[in-house]
Amino acid sequence: xxxxxxxxxxxxxxQYAVLHDVTFDVPEGGVFVLLGRNGAGKTxxxxxxxxxxxxxxxxxxxxxxxxxxxxxxxxxxxxIAYVPENMGIxxxxxxxxxxILATANxxxxxxxxxxxxELFPALERFRDKQAWSLSxxxxxxxxxxxxxxxPRSLILIDEPTKxxxxxxxxxxxxxxxxxxxxxxxxxxxxxxxxxxxxxRDMAVIDDGRVAxxxxxxxxxxxxxxxxxxxxxxx
Amino acid sequence: MSNPMTQTxxxxxxxxxxxxxxxxxxxxxxxxxxxxxxxxxxxxxRICIFIVLVASFDLLIGYTGIVSFAxxxxxxxxxxxxxxxxxxxxxxWTPVILGALxxxxxxxxxxxxxxxxxxxxxxxxxxxxxxxxxxxVLVLASQLSHITGGEDGIxxxxxxxxxxxxxxxxxxxxxxxxxxxxxxxxxLAAYYFVFATSLILFLAMLRFVGSPFGTVLKAIRENEAxxxxxxxxxxxxxxxxFCLSAAIASLAGTVYAVWLKYTGxxxxxxxxxxxxxxxxxxxxxxxxxxxxxIGAVLxxxxxxxLRDLMGAAAEATxxxxxxxxxxxxxxxxxxxxIIFILLVYFFPKGIAGTAMERGAAKGGGA
Numbered sequence: 001x002x003x004x005x006x007x008x009x010x011x012x013x014x015q016y017a018v019l020h021d022v023t024f025d026v027p028e029g030g031v032f033v034l035l036g037r038n039g040a041g042k043t044x045x046x047x048x049x050x051x052x053x054x055x056x057x058x059x060x061x062x063x064x065x066x067x068x069x070x071x072x073x074x075x076x077x078x079x080i081a082y083v084p085e086n087m088g089i090x091x092x093x094x095x096x097x098x099x100i101l102a103t104a105n106x107x108x109x110x111x112x113x114x115x116x117x118e119l120f121p122a123l124e125r126f127r128d129k130q131a132w133s134l135s136x137x138x139x140x141x142x143x144x145x146x147x148x149x150x151p152r153s154l155i156l157i158d159e160p161t162k163x164x165x166x167x168x169x170x171x172x173x174x175x176x177x178x179x180x181x182x183x184x185x186x187x188x189x190x191x192x193x194x195x196x197x198x199x200r201d202m203a204v205i206d207d208g209r210v211a212x213x214x215x216x217x218x219x220x221x222x223x224x225x226x227x228x229x230x231x232x233x234x
Numbered sequence: 235m236s237n238p239m240t241q242t243x244x245x246x247x248x249x250x251x252x253x254x255x256x257x258x259x260x261x262x263x264x265x266x267x268x269x270x271x272x273x274x275x276x277x278x279x280r281i282c283i284f285i286v287l288v289a290s291f292d293l294l295i296g297y298t299g300i301v302s303f304a305x306x307x308x309x310x311x312x313x314x315x316x317x318x319x320x321x322x323x324x325x326x327w328t329p330v331i332l333g334a335l336x337x338x339x340x341x342x343x344x345x346x347x348x349x350x351x352x353x354x355x356x357x358x359x360x361x362x363x364x365x366x367x368x369x370x371v372l373v374l375a376s377q378l379s380h381i382t383g384g385e386d387g388i389x390x391x392x393x394x395x396x397x398x399x400x401x402x403x404x405x406x407x408x409x410x411x412x413x414x415x416x417x418x419x420x421x422l423a424a425y426y427f428v429f430a431t432s433l434i435l436f437l438a439m440l441r442f443v444g445s446p447f448g449t450v451l452k453a454i455r456e457n458e459a460x461x462x463x464x465x466x467x468x469x470x471x472x473x474x475x476f477c478l479s480a481a482i483a484s485l486a487g488t489v490y491a492v493w494l495k496y497t498g499x500x501x502x503x504x505x506x507x508x509x510x511x512x513x514x515x516x517x518x519x520x521x522x523x524x525x526x527x528i529g530a531v532l533x534x535x536x537x538x539x540l541r542d543l544m545g546a547a548a549e550a551t552x553x554x555x556x557x558x559x560x561x562x563x564x565x566x567x568x569x570x571x572i573i574f575i576l577l578v579y580f581f582p583k584g585i586a587g588t589a590m591e592r593g594a595a596k597g598g599g600a
């Protein structure tokens with residue numbers, strides 16, 4: 001059984017239909033990558049899964065439970081974390097406050113916190129700093145750290161490498177590899193090399209529809225398909 | 235290990251603001267001994283109560299981003315609760331406690347109903363609904379004169395302990411004892427009742443905003459969708475803080491009613507009080523708690539003493555053309571407006587907010 005199943009999802013923002021018919025399954029474990037051109041509907045797909053926009057019609061099923069139309073907060077409490085495109089941190093709060101907000105009972109699991117500090121040492125160094133004062137890469141680290149401060153079943157991550165320096169991107173890839181050993185990641189990414197290095201399964205969204213779904217290995221090998229769906233020259 | 239939820243980066247601005255607040259607290263603590271006249275004690279008591287009222291409003295507007303015009307309504311519920319029972323039952327602690335409980339109870343009912351019905355809509359609609367509710371209650375207080383005393387309000391006696399004739403301590407001749415020239419009588423007890431309850435309520439709010447709940451509120455203020463995406467139901471939190479804020483405003487109303495021994499629409503429900511609260515929170519700085527203290531002190535001092543100050547200034551400049559006319563005491567509201575504009579211009583986030591922000595900026599980032 002898939003961890004997450006999306007069936008015939010249609011989402012409109014105001015008068016505009018962004019997703020027309022999105023159907024794909026995210027299996028448990030590893031990294032599932034959602035690819036697509038700008039404006040294809042990848043972010044809308046993630047936001048629809050989180051209940052930030054309501055898909056109608058269509059359904060989202062998580063571990064066999066229909067979560068379509070559920071409140072965003074209730075979806076989050078099922079063990080789904082969301083790392084939005086713009087990092088989604090709270091700038092006026094300190095690094096530690098940002099993290100503790102995402103804990104279940106307002107207390108840190110010391111072992112998990114230590115693991116996070118091992119993955120992202122800057123977050124330990126600046127734990128009492130207000131988050132607005134962090135660099136772009138550190139903000140992204142904080143955003144990801146917040147998603148893993150509690151055990152989650154699924155993490156939705158939207159374009160985590162956007163605007164980051166290559167060294168930070170490499171560190172981020174290493175962190176995602178580590179996280180994906182215990183948690184399923186649904187990753188939206190424009191950087192195909194980054195996505196290819198992490199993804200096991202994938203889907204391509206084009207004009208609000210799933211244009212292709214399969215394994216990353218097969219997709220990476222098919223240059224014609226890449227060119228047609230992503231207009232990429234790899 | 236220190237609690238990470240209460241840690242905030244120390245900076246010179248914050249230290250300065252806290253120093254000023256500590257000084258104000260010390261002045262208020264010794265106010266009866268430092269300023270030995272009735273008017274000064276009246277001003278000090280009003281400052282204490284308004285610090286609580288403004289801080290409770292700051293919980294809404296500063297920490298959660300909720301704009302409510304019903305804050306004086308909750309203040310009025312607390313004041314009228316105590317006033318009606320003190321009038322009906324006579325002076326004593328029972329009517330004060332029952333009045334406080336009744337005020338808090340009615341405030342909570344109104345806050346829950348208004349909150350659940352309207353906190354999910356846009357901020358402007360919520361503000362309009364609170365304005366409508368406050369207007370209805372103001373009209374009701376004026377119309378239901380057999381209960382509320384109508385426009386005339388209610389005059390009553392406070393508990394015996396607070397009577398001016400009450401001797402807290404006596405000398406060998408049986409006369410009221412004086413300490414540093416101040417009579418230890420019921421008036422002094424009344425002031426310290428106001429000071430102590432205000433201090434307790436303010437410290438409780440300070441503790442609350444430093445708690446994990448307070449951190450969630452700050453997160454909601456910054457970005458509702460993000461807060462929901464990590465598992466917080468924004469409407470529930472907003473309703474909860476609206477209820478808390480209403481309950482504290484109601485208790486402040488009860489304390490004011492006990493101090494004033496009079497409750498009427500002008501002292502407990504009028505929109506001019508609401509405007510004062512808004513000005514105080516803007517002058518002091520939203521979302522800081524300390525700003526409520528600074529805003530309340532400056533505004534109340536200006537309301538009570540600006541006119542006197544201008545009279546003295548007009549006299550001192552009597553030989554200079556135009557200036558005495560400009561500084562005529564009757565123009566105090568004009569100058570208060572000028573001061574307010576200057577404060578907003580030079581302290582866009584209020585005095586406390588701007589000072590703390592500048593201090594944090596100087597402290598540097600990561």
